[in-house]
Amino acid sequence: MSRTLDVYLNRDLAGHLIQDDDGQMVFGYVHTWLTHPEAVPLSISLPLRKEQFTQRECRGFFGGILPEAGNRKVIARILQISEKNDFAMLEQIGGECAGAITFVPDGASLPEPADDYREISDEELTDILRTLPKRPLLAGEKGVRLSLAGAQDKIAVCVDHAGKIFLPLNYAPSTHVLKPASAIWKGLVGNEAYCMALADAVGIPAAKTTMHQVGDIEYLLSERYDRVVGGNGNIQRLHQEDFCQALGIASDNKYQDEGGPGLKECFALLRVTSSNAVKDLMVLLEAVTFNLLIGNNDAHAKNFSFLYLPDGSRRLAPLYDLVCTVFYPEIVNKLAMKIGGEANPELVFPGEFEKFAKDTGLAPALVKRRIPEFAHAVLDAATRIKASGEVVDKVADLIAKRCESVISRFKRS
Numbered sequence: 001m002s003r004t005l006d007v008y009l010n011r012d013l014a015g016h017l018i019q020d021d022d023g024q025m026v027f028g029y030v031h032t033w034l035t036h037p038e039a040v041p042l043s044i045s046l047p048l049r050k051e052q053f054t055q056r057e058c059r060g061f062f063g064g065i066l067p068e069a070g071n072r073k074v075i076a077r078i079l080q081i082s083e084k085n086d087f088a089m090l091e092q093i094g095g096e097c098a099g100a101i102t103f104v105p106d107g108a109s110l111p112e113p114a115d116d117y118r119e120i121s122d123e124e125l126t127d128i129l130r131t132l133p134k135r136p137l138l139a140g141e142k143g144v145r146l147s148l149a150g151a152q153d154k155i156a157v158c159v160d161h162a163g164k165i166f167l168p169l170n171y172a173p174s175t176h177v178l179k180p181a182s183a184i185w186k187g188l189v190g191n192e193a194y195c196m197a198l199a200d201a202v203g204i205p206a207a208k209t210t211m212h213q214v215g216d217i218e219y220l221l222s223e224r225y226d227r228v229v230g231g232n233g234n235i236q237r238l239h240q241e242d243f244c245q246a247l248g249i250a251s252d253n254k255y256q257d258e259g260g261p262g263l264k265e266c267f268a269l270l271r272v273t274s275s276n277a278v279k280d281l282m283v284l285l286e287a288v289t290f291n292l293l294i295g296n297n298d299a300h301a302k303n304f305s306f307l308y309l310p311d312g313s314r315r316l317a318p319l320y321d322l323v324c325t326v327f328y329p330e331i332v333n334k335l336a337m338k339i340g341g342e343a344n345p346e347l348v349f350p351g352e353f354e355k356f357a358k359d360t361g362l363a364p365a366l367v368k369r370r371i372p373e374f375a376h377a378v379l380d381a382a383t384r385i386k387a388s389g390e391v392v393d394k395v396a397d398l399i400a401k402r403c404e405s406v407i408s409r410f411k412r413s
Contacts, residue, residue: 004106005091007042010237011110014042017062017103018052019087025059028052040308042101043241044273045248060248061241062086064302065097068251069151071136078140093137095145095171096156099226100237100308102171110171116143117158117166125165126215128155129180143169149242149251149302150321154179158235159221173235175227181218185328187391189218194385194392195294195322196222198399201381202374204286205318225307225318239308240317243269243301254300256337261301263288263337267360273306275313283316285362289371290319292335292345293378293406294399295326300336324395326402349409372410379403 005017007027015029027046033039034048041048043061063086067075076083079092094103104110120128128138132153138144144167146156156174158166168174182188189211199206208223226240243266244254253259261269267284274280284304291299298321307317325331326345335343340352340359350368357367379400387396 003087003091005087005094006104006106006108006110008102008104008110009040009042009239010100012036013110014039016106017058017087017090023085025055025062025087026052027058027062040239040312042239043248044246044269044306057248059086060250061245062090064149064242064245064251065090065094065099065101065147066251067136067148067150071151071153074134075136075139078135090147093139093145093147095147096168096174097147098149098240100239104171116169116172118143118169120157120165120167122214126217129214129217129219132180133183138167145170146174148177152179152321153182156224160233173227173237175224175229175235177222177224179220179222187327187389187395188323189220190389190392191327191395192220192321192323194387194395195296195324195399196320197385198294198378198381199290199319199322201385202286202290202377204290205283205316206322207318207320222320225320228310236310238310240305242303242305245302246273246306247301249301251302254302254336256300257343261337263339263356264359266301266304266337267362270316271361274315276315280316281362285367285370286374287319288337288339288356289374290378291322292339292348293375293403294322295324295345295402296322297325297331297333297335297345298323324399327391327395327398346405368410372407375403375406375410379407 002021003019006013007015007017013030014033015027018026020026029048039048045061046053046058066089073083081088090103137146137155148154148156155178157178158168158175193209193211196206196209207225210221212219212221226238228236228238243261246269247261249260256262270280270284271277303321305317306314308314326333335345339348340355342348342352353367353371354364357364382396382400387393
């Protein structure tokens with residue numbers, strides 16, 4: 001028996017997501033959306049058209065909204081659904097997602113904007129953070145319908161002007177993403193907070209991120225760039241999608257070696273999609289360089305996104321999930337996306353950047369000049385930003401050494 005979910009973009013019904021009698025997922029835009037004067041596609045990979053999209057065509061976008069890896073397995077077990085059933089999972093947790101997408105059971109109306117939040121005390125927050133590994137995204141808790149992509153423990157929350165934290169219920173929008181300390185990766189919260197602050201210090205647009213503690217648990221609080229809080233306190237969703245979704249590639253294949261996008265595809269996508277390609281291409285160049293300098297080998301295509309702004313423009317979104325992964329020796333020292341065909345970050349020299357420039361359509365002379373300039377800027381900022389804690393001190397020192405190494409490579413060229 002087929003089942004249907006109504007797919008809303010903000011408060012407009014855009015289409016229907018259907019699981020047919022064979023268990024296959026298909027998507028189609030509704031006529032009222034196709035004829036709407038301000039209609040836009042939900043994804044670059046799902047252009048406006050009358051014909052339905054097959055599962056192969058639409059899974060990259062819709063599946064990309066959902067959590068990944070171990071968290072997905074745990075959520076499926078809690079909800080008693082198959083971990084491979086994207087439709088069933090969106091039906092259960094697709095109330096508050098990345099971007100401006102909301103999933104509503106067919107025939108049910110999207111509730112009017114409601115102030116549907118529950119304040120979380122410090123004691124309850126501590127319990128939630130301890131519970132997340134066993135109940136990712138608080139799946140199965142009454143009124144909670146949250147979905148965030150990725151494999152790391154996290155939860156979407158709403159933070160008011162006084163700093164109080166609330167849990168959004170049903171279809172209520174959140175304002176922040178909260179990520180607790182990891183039991184596996186020592187000092188991960190401080191590591192990411194430092195790397196995000198470093199990005200901001202060198203002028204790379206990045207999600208505003210702060211480090212906090214409740215009880216004995218550290219956590220990271222990142223302001224959602226796809227949410228805007230008005231002067232009246234109303235929260236507006238902004239649509240967004242990551243590069244894998246835009247290219248129609250399933251999260252299972254996000255790494256380049258698994259068939260995912262490489263930098264060539266990412267730059268080509270940005271060049272034809274951004275409303276200000278000249279500026280965004282330079283930001284992406286600096287982002288690639290920054291990830292190399294800080295030792296963030298896990299910068300795959302799902303860590304880059306497009307943000308759809310209220311004026312109708314489409315821009316490269318602020319960066320997120322910036323971590324010095326090379327600090328952890330258990331993680332293989334291999335770039336998620338190769339630079340000039342090289343996956344080993346220690347073997348990326350000016351020659352590889354020249355190949356990278358040709359692959360991505362950038363001027364080799366510009367790239368050769370900008371890389372060492374930017375490495376100097378990151379090195380200078382790394383010495384100015386206050387690092388606190390044993391792990392962060394070591395991360396800062398490691399990043400400084402990596403900057404010096406890249407600078408020396410260009411001096412020898």
